[in-house]
Amino acid sequence: MMVRGNTFVATCGGSVAVDRDKARIQCIVDGVVQGVGFRMFVHRVARELGLVGYVRNANDARVEVVAEGPRPAIEKLIDLVERGPSMAQVIEIDLEWGTPTGEFTDFTIRR
Numbered sequence: 164m165m166v167r168g169n170t171f172v173a174t175c176g177g178s179v180a181v182d183r184d185k186a187r188i189q190c191i192v193d194g195v196v197q198g199v200g201f202r203m204f205v206h207r208v209a210r211e212l213g214l215v216g217y218v219r220n221a222n223d224a225r226v227e228v229v230a231e232g233p234r235p236a237i238e239k240l241i242d243l244v245e246r247g248p249s250m251a252q253v254i255e256i257d258l259e260w261g262t263p264t265g266e267f268t269d270f271t272i273r274r
Contacts, residue, residue, distance in 0.1 A: 186234040194254035204248040212236040215267035
């Protein structure tokens with residue numbers, strides 16, 4: 164399994180500002196991830212970790228995950244997404260870090 168990604172930080176007056184307490188990720192998970200309980204797995208784990216955001220099936224047999232919350236919880240979510248539920252086979256995760264928007268109040272499964 165391979166994780167690819169970029170780190171995005173906000174710039175303020177020429178200096179770089181990173182909120183080390185809160186984070187946001189958007190990732191696309193590729194592999195055998197649809198029809199194997201992957202969204203329910205991510206939903207359960209994200210809620211247990213106190214994260215907000217969503218998980219949904221993409222149109223191309225991949226799964227999209229957007230999550231916001233404490234950076235350690237996000238990192239734990241990434242570790243668990245890499246493994247997935249027992250019937251899943253994660254091949255690759257395309258991961259982008261970003262600044263939390265605060266747009267979510269819960270973690271949901273989107274259709």
